[in-house]
Amino acid sequence: MxxxxxxxxxxxxGPTAAYWLAHNGWKVTVIxxxxxxxxxxxxxxxTDAARDVVSKMGIMDDIKDRHTGEKGLQFVDTDNTAKASFPVEKKGSLTREIEILRGDLVDILVNATPKSVEYRFGVSIDTLEEKDNGVEVTFDDGTTGTFDIVIAADGMNSSTRTLILGEEGHEDYLGCWxxxxxVPRLERDNDWWRWYTSPTGVIAFLRPDNQGTxxxxxxxxxxxxxxxxxxxADKKAELRKRLDGAGWxxxxxxxxxxxxxxxxxxxxxxxxxxxxxRGRCVLAGDxxxxxxxxxxxxxxxxxxGSYILANELAAHTNHEDAFKAYEEKFRAFAEKSQKLPPGVPDLAYAQSRFKVSLINAGASIAASSAVQGFASLFGGGSKVDEDEFDLPDYEKAKAA
Ligand SMILES: Cc1cc2nc3c(=O)[nH]c(=O)nc-3n(C[C@H](O)[C@H](O)[C@H](O)COP(=O)(O)OP(=O)(O)OC[C@H]3O[C@@H](n4cnc5c(N)ncnc54)[C@H](O)[C@@H]3O)c2cc1C
Structure with a gap:
């Protein structure tokens, strides 16, 4: 069975793990x-080996077709005057070769999963109880089910992670929201990612998409x-409070x-x-x-991570060995990718006009640097080298 x-x-x-599990004959429900x-x-x-993952899933062309067309990043003043420009073709620009709206990627991933995958909306997990034969789950709509494994892929604020690990799921707060x-596109908008630093301690962006918004x-x-x-309504009220008097x-x-x-x-x-x-339950993604x-x-x-987790589950007869192999192969790269230079993100924020002018002047100098580009401004961006991660080839291993 x-x-x-x-x-x-x-x-x-979630859909990435579903794709690879279903591809290996598993029966998958995603909520x-x-x-x-x-x-x-x-x-x-x-970036990095994720390009190979989407290629193996056969969706690279769909992703490229939905490129946003963003020209690069510009630091702008209150009246949208560009203070510094990092065009996409310049090394170190934050706009990369493969850029897609998060929503477009989610849509492509869901459509790529085999028809056998069941998707359910408007539901989340209430309780998890591990038994010898699987995990018994109750959902908040009153339904129940038993599964061989449960994967928490519900993002940074995952409530499933809390059900699995309790308080052990350690979090480092970065001090910012x-x-x-x-929003609707106006005539004065353009195809640059506009980055505005306000003296009121707010940073706001406007970026073009491929959907006219x-x-x-x-x-x-x-x-x-x-x-x-x-x-x-709470979110709108909080954002309006922060935007009040911010300019631009x-x-x-x-x-x-x-x-x-x-x-x-x-x-x-x-x-x-x-x-x-823990037991038959495992975390993926954020x-x-x-x-x-x-x-x-x-x-x-x-x-x-989801590609490795699903393929390790398919390659092992028991979940403990699969989860162990998943962490052994992927944890070091994930941890290295989290490294932020000292002072990030605080350095990017300003509480005065003087600090705004310093940031924009710094951006202008960084933009004129031939090599480092944006990365030299706040020392931000990824600390991993392109192609640093060696993606396991499970199909080749199976064929051997
Ligand atoms: C609406 C949205 C917009 C985002 N925009 C950006 C962005 O512009 N730039 C950026 O860098 N990152 C953004 N992110 C985060 C980015 O998608 C993730 O960092 C990354 O892609 C990892 O994806 P993930 O699948 O682990 O988590 P996510 O993409 O966050 O997906 C988690 C999913 O789980 C769902 N969920 C949450 N709690 C539960 C629950 N209890 N039960 C069931 N489902 C649940 C969420 O609604 C969401 O659909 C955004 C996330 C969301 C949800």
Whole structure:
């Protein structure tokens, strides 16, 4: 009889693990707390061995077809005057060769999974109980089920991780909040990623997409690292408070929130769980090793890690050996990808006009550097070298 898996979370990690498990003959159910696919978010990068993962899944051309067309990154002043430009073709630009909207990637991954995968929306896990023959699960809609393994792929704030590991799922708060939402495109918008530093301690972005809208992000420092769950109205109120008096396109963003129906907003935590599994339950993607957007590695790690986890499960007769091999092969790379230079992200924020001018002047110098580009500005970005990770080739191993 086929092995069964329950995966919590239809983001990047969930459908990737589902694809590879189903490809290896497993019966997979994937659940999502939201009522439909969450297609929000900005451009994300697919780098390193994650390029090989999507190629093996046969979706590289679909991904390239949905490129956002972003020209690069510009630091802008209150009136949108560019203070520094990092075009995509320049080494060290934050806009990479393979850039796609997070929502487009999620859509492609879900469509790529075999038809045997069952997707359920508007449901999440209430309780998990491990028995000899599997994990008994109760869902918050009153239904139940028993699965051979359970994968928590429900993101940075994974509640399934808490059910599995309790308080052991260690988190490092970065001292700041981020948000992502979509707003209408105006005539004055262009195809650059515009980065605005406000003297009120806010950093705001506007980025083009391939759908005729703009992707907005509002970021700010805060001591609050564990807010109660926020409703859509709470999120709008928090963002409007932060945008008040921030200058640039702040008033436009504040007004546009009126019609926004999905907002990602909250404190940024790096997830550093000492173990990624307990019994028959295991973590994947941000739930296991969220590096935060400050590294640009979240999606890359979710793709590689889920590929390894699913293929190790298929390659072993018992889950303990599979989970051990998953950590042995992937933990060191995931941990290295989380490394941030001292002072990041605080260095990027300003509380005065003087600091804003220093940041923009620094950006201008970094932009004129022939080699280092953006990376020399805050010392940010990924600390791993391109092609550093040696992706296991499971098909070749099977054929041998
Ligand atoms: C709406 C949204 C927008 C984002 N935008 C960006 C961005 O612009 N830039 C960036 O760098 N990163 C962004 N991220 C984070 C980025 O997607 C991840 O860092 C990375 O891709 C790893 O993916 P993941 O699948 O592990 O987690 P995620 O992509 O976060 O997916 C987790 C999924 O699990 C669901 N979920 C949460 N809790 C439960 C639960 N209890 N039960 C069932 N399902 C649950 C979530 O709704 C989500 O669909 C965004 C995430 C979300 C959810």
């Amino acid at each position: 086929a092995q069964t898996a329950l995966i919590s979370g239809i983001g990047v990690a 999502e707390r939201a009522d439909s696919l969450r297609l929000g978010g900005q451009n994300i990068d697919i 981020s948000s992502y939402f979509t 703009m992707r907005a992000s509002v970021n700010f420092l805060s001591d609050e690292n564990d807010p109660p769950r926020m409703s859509l 396109e702040a008033e436009r963003l504040s007004d546009a929130l009126e019609d926004v129906d999905d907002i990602f907003l909250g404190p940024l935590h790096q997830i550093k769980s000492k173990t990624w599994s 739930a296991a090793h969220c590096p935060t957007p400050y590294t640009g590695m979240g999606t890359t790690l979710a793709l590689i």
